[in-house]
Amino acid sequence: MENVEVTTNAHHGEEKGSFDTKAIWRTFWILLGITCIELVIGMFIAPRFPHDMKIWFNILYIIFTAAKAFYIIAEFMHLRHEIKNMIMTIAVPAMLFLWFIGAFLWEGASFKNLKNTYDPAYKERSTTPVKQQPAHDEHDTQKSRELH
Template sequence: MSAHSASPEITFHADHSGGTKKIWRTFWLLSVITVIELAIGLAIYNIHKGEAPNHTLVLMFKGVVCILTLAKAYYIVSIFMHLGDEIRNMIMTIVVPLCLFIWFIIAFLWDGNSWKNLRNTDAGSREYKTEQVAKPAAIEKGAKD
């Protein structure tokens, strides 16, 4: 028997420099996106502090923040949860129910908002006024003045 009982495969060290480089690249990308989101949030805050805020610009900034947030979520799921290395069917098994769940949340928020608006403007919350108009007396045929 040999003096070394360990197999030769164990003696080779794995090279993790490529994975480390990928993680650092993702870290810097997520950091830059976060700084951009914070800058946009500060811009929205300053726009609202003004006397006449531009609502279209604020809505556009909020849309950009949503897109950047989705990009961050994609990178987190792809890199740190290793979903980017999976086959397409596995990715779709996770992404399609997620999209349906997001749609579900949006639909319920939309419906709740419309219900709140309709509830606050129903007929029961307004004063009901009726007006009676006096009708002239009916004249019978054959009646004399």
């Protein structure tokens, strides 16, 4: 551990901590840049690949999302500039999410496999395309209302 803990959070008496306006704008450009990259991938690049490649794009989106979350929490919410005790009281409970996400997605995938294995009618119903065109705009709405 370092000898000193540096903190910009000075609330006591006369000491006035100030936010670095340059750092705020730098964070803004990083967030905007990541969002733009995500959108370009989502709109133009990912649709060109077959659907079973989607998992790799999703992993990429997760990395970008985690990066954005880090910048919002660390810079905008100022957590990076608090003392270590404060950072840990937030970061350690948040680790529960790793188990939470892993366990429940695993559970969902397992349920899908069980249904597909033991309920052939479900599998057939959920993998046979329907004739009707998807309703993308108000034009198709009437049609889909009639079908329902």
